[in-house]
Amino acid sequence: MATAKGVSVGDNSYWHQGDNITTNHHHPLPAPPAPPSYKLGLNLDGAPQIDGRLFVGREQELAQIQEWLSPVNPTQNVVAISGLGGMGKTQLSLHFAKRCHPSYSAVIWLNANCETTLKAAYVALVRRFHGEDGRGEAVGKIDEEQAVRTVRQWLSRPENKTWLVVYDNYDDPQLPGLRSSTGYDIRTYFPYSTQGSILITTRSARLTFAKQVRLKKFDDxxxxxxxxxxxxxxxxxxxxxxxxxxxxxxxxxxxxxxxxxxxxxxxxxxxxxxxxxxxxxxxxxxxxxxxxxxxxxxxxxxxxxxxxxxxxxxxxxxxxxxxxxx
Structure with a gap:
């Protein structure tokens, strides 16, 4: 069966970056949306409910994030908002997402507290690709690893470069020189291609692969x-x-x-x-x-x-x- 480049078909296949369709014999996966459905808008499922009218200050930090994560940048940009608990990292990232979402084709919020919550967020996103209401009647059980691959591949499509993904609460990193028995390397969940914009909130100031916005207490x-x-x-x-x-x-x-x-x-x-x-x-x-x-x-x-x-x-x-x- 002929297929468009990068679009999965059938019950036992998923999209693979490039020209290849790889057969999978585990669980069926829905196809990610085809163009022009890259415009998913603002997707804040799983984000905390914070009234934006209560946001105060941090204009300098917002301006810096907006500059670094401009969707017109030709390569992938990764920014980490770091600081102690209670400094407003999540609120700042949420305010940025709401304020700047018209500049992006899609804004996707993911709970990165641990691999379990992150994989669940990828599954929920694949269901959104399929137009489900989140209860899963349309496609049944979705394999988590397949869901992760599907989202990573969708974010890697050449026509899909102006998205923003927010990984919230990545507080337990396991990276070169930073070992953790319970943590993980968040980069294994990034898209395969170096494109798009990524914003991470974390208590760690040691995410050397990202530009840093360090939140401190208010001096004013x-x-x-x-x-x-x-x-x-x-x-x-x-x-x-x-x-x-x-x-x-x-x-x-x-x-x-x-x-x-x-x-x-x-x-x-x-x-x-x-x-x-x-x-x-x-x-x-x-x-x-x-x-x-x-x-x-x-x-x-x-x-x-x-x-x-x-x-x-x-x-x-x-x-x-x-x-x-x-």
């Missing part, structure tokens, strides 16, 4: 106050406790957003939250020998752990009821 107090005001829907100007809270939270985006969300959904004031925050830190200090004295002394490290990480630890252990923040 006004940006911290803007997050508190936006999240809480309360006025911060002229509120001394809001300023004290913004300073105490030290420019950490997750800490500021959590505080604002909580205050916006409770009767508590900025001063009330500040007191609860201090009490929670004291409880943590009482159960961590020497920690409180180290923090009060301004040390940047404690047993090899950065103070920023301790802030993150605090927000995983605080006694404040964060059910209000959902």
């Amino acid at each position: 107090l006004d940006q911290s106050l803007a997050i508190l005001a936006t999240r809480s829907s309360r006025e911060t100007r002229g509120d001394g406790n809001a300023t004290k809270l913004a300073k105490r939270l030290d420019g950490l985006p997750l800490a500021l957003a959590t505080a604002g969300d909580y205050i916006g959904k409770t009767p508590d004031s900025f001063g009330d939250y500040l007191q609860m925050y201090e009490d929670a830190w004291q409880d943590l200090a009482d159960n961590s020998d020497g920690l409180f004295n180290v923090l009060k002394g301004g040390s940047e490290r404690f047993d090899g752990c950065r103070v920023d990480s301790l802030h993150e630890k605090h927000f995983n252990t605080t006694t404040i009821d964060f059910r209000y923040c959902h």
Whole structure:
């Protein structure tokens, strides 16, 4: 049977880059969409639900990402947004995807937390290629490895170069010089051809194959106050406790957003939250020998752990009821 280059046919075949059709005897796979169906638009299945109106700051980082991931670049471009947990890596990448998606033929969001979640995301994407609603009635079971190959091949087609793929939460890399018993090499999931745009969010600053956008805490107090005001829907100007809270939270985006969300959904004031925050830190200090004295002394490290990480630890252990923040 004659076939168009790169298009799979029949129940037991899948597309293979180049002119060859390779027969597969495991599970049937649907064909990826043929041109002009490369225009899949904005595909954020699996992405967190974040209100873009709450996004504050990071304009410099956004501009840098947009420059590096311009779809008119002739070769593949890979950018990694790195930083500690709570710095807003996912929110920044999501904001970029929503803002810039008209420039791309397709924007695809993939959960790269581990190989299991990533393979599941590829399977879901193949179902989208086939026009399914995600329940799988049309093609039945799809083999994960086949799904990965199908997507990689689709992204490699010569006519399909202006896509953007976001790999979110690639926090456990296994790369040359960076070994992990549980991690994996994300590059084995990239397309076969060096084309398109790839954006990765990660806690690792050692993805040397990517251009780096390193997120740090906010240095500008006004940006911290803007997050508190936006999240809480309360006025911060002229509120001394809001300023004290913004300073105490030290420019950490997750800490500021959590505080604002909580205050916006409770009767508590900025001063009330500040007191609860201090009490929670004291409880943590009482159960961590020497920690409180180290923090009060301004040390940047404690047993090899950065103070920023301790802030993150605090927000995983605080006694404040964060059910209000959902």
